[in-house]
Amino acid sequence: MQKLTYISNLAVNKTSGGGFGVNAATFASLQSEFDVKYIGPVSPVVREVEQYFSKVQKLLRLPRNYYFYSDSRLSQVRDELQLKLATSLKAPLFFHGITPWIKYKPEVAYFVHTDACFASYVDVFNNGEIFRKKDIARIIHLERSWLDSATAVFFRSTWAMNETVRLYELAGKNFHVTGVGGFADFPEHDSYCGGYNFVFISKEFIPKGGQVAVDAFLKVQQVYPEATLTIIGDEPSAAIKERPGVVCTGMLWKEKQVDKKSFQHILTGAFAHIHPTTKDTNTLVIAETSYYGCPSIAPLAFGMADQIVDGETGFLLQTPIEIEDLKNKMLWMIEHEEIYLKMRKQARAYARLHQTWEGVGKKISSIIQHTL
Structure with a gap:
C-alpha cells in the first residue's frame, strides 16, 4: 500500500x-x-x-x-x-x-x-x-x-x-x-412528517446571517403562526430567544452522543434550513441537512453554488440577501407542497451523489x- x-x-x-x-x-x-x-x-x-x-x-x-x-x-x-x-x-x-x-x-x-x-x-x-x-x-x-x-x-x-x-x-x-x-448519519429514509420548522445552524449568529434569518421568519410567522424556528449553535439576544416559536438549543457537539442525537432529531423534523451568511467559504450544514431531505436557502456566493441546485434542491439568493427575498422563498416552500416534497427527494439524491x-x-x- x-x-x-x-x-x-x-x-x-x-x-x-x-x-x-x-x-x-x-x-x-x-x-x-x-x-x-x-x-x-x-x-x-x-x-x-x-x-x-x-x-x-x-x-x-x-x-x-x-x-x-x-x-x-x-x-x-x-x-x-x-x-x-x-x-x-x-x-x-x-x-x-x-x-x-x-x-x-x-x-x-x-x-x-x-x-x-x-x-x-x-x-x-x-x-x-x-x-x-x-x-x-x-x-x-x-x-x-x-x-x-x-x-x-x-x-x-x-x-x-x-x-x-x-x-x-x-x-x-x-x-x-x-x-x-457532512457530519451526520445519512438516514435510510426521509422521515419528515409535516410542519413548518425552519432551522438556522451556526457557530457565529450575526456573521452567518442570524438576524436576517430571524427577521424573515417573523414575517413568515405572521402568515403561518404555526411556523417555528430552531436556532442551533451561537445563541442570539434574549429578545430573540423570548419570541414565541423560537427555540434555541445552544451549541450541539457531535462527538457527544446526546448532542448528536438531538441534532439528528431536529433535522428529521426540519422543514427547511435557512443560511443567509455573509462570511463563509463553504458549509458542512448544507450537506448535513440535505441528508435528511431538508432543503436549504443560501446566498449565491462562496461555495454554495456547488452545494445547492437552485430551484431543485433548495434556493440560491442574490447577495446581499434581503429579508423580503428570504421570506418569499420560505413562503414559497410552504405554499407549493407538491414541488417542495420533490425538492426534498432531490436534496437527498444530490447529497448522496456529491456531498459525502x-x-x-x-x-x-x-x-x-x-x-x-
Whole structure:
C-alpha cells in the first residue's frame, strides 16, 4: 500500500464539524486507500509581543501586521515540521490547509486540501480591518509560489479554486475541486412528517446571517403562526430567544452522543434550513441537512453554488440577501407542497451523489494515485 504522510495543525480525533471535522474526515478517508502516518498538531503558539503590538495598532486604527502568520511564526512551523519529518520515510506529503506551511519546502511530492486561499480569507473574514499591505503581500507571495509547486491542490468548492486562480494569477493546472461532506448519519429514509420548522445552524449568529434569518421568519410567522424556528449553535439576544416559536438549543457537539442525537432529531423534523451568511467559504450544514431531505436557502456566493441546485434542491439568493427575498422563498416552500416534497427527494439524491466524505475521499485518492 502506498505510504502517505498527513500533516495538520489540528488533532484528527475531533469531529465536531468545521475545520476539525474536515480534518478528521479527510484523514479517515485517506486511511482507506493509503498507509497514512499522521504528524501533528503542528501549531506553535503566537508570540505574545507580536499579538500585543498588533492589538495596540488595531485600537489606534493603524495598519498592522497579520501576526498569526508572522515571518517568525511561519519559521517556527517550518522548523518544527522539519524536525518531525526528519525521522520519517520520504513518503509523499498531504497538508491540511495552506498558509501555516508556506515556508516549508518539501523535497517530495506534496498535496494540499483547503477551503480557500489566504487572500480569500482576508477578503471574506477580515473585511474592513486594516493590515499593512507589505505584510499581506509577503504572505501571498509565499503562498502563491507554494501552491504553484504543489503536486495537486484540492479545493472544497469551485468558488475557492477560481478565486485563488484570480487573486494569485495562477494557471491552476494542478488545482482540483473535490467538494465537502457532512457530519451526520445519512438516514435510510426521509422521515419528515409535516410542519413548518425552519432551522438556522451556526457557530457565529450575526456573521452567518442570524438576524436576517430571524427577521424573515417573523414575517413568515405572521402568515403561518404555526411556523417555528430552531436556532442551533451561537445563541442570539434574549429578545430573540423570548419570541414565541423560537427555540434555541445552544451549541450541539457531535462527538457527544446526546448532542448528536438531538441534532439528528431536529433535522428529521426540519422543514427547511435557512443560511443567509455573509462570511463563509463553504458549509458542512448544507450537506448535513440535505441528508435528511431538508432543503436549504443560501446566498449565491462562496461555495454554495456547488452545494445547492437552485430551484431543485433548495434556493440560491442574490447577495446581499434581503429579508423580503428570504421570506418569499420560505413562503414559497410552504405554499407549493407538491414541488417542495420533490425538492426534498432531490436534496437527498444530490447529497448522496456529491456531498459525502466517502465520495470526497475517493476523488482525492484517485488523483493522488494517478499522479504518483
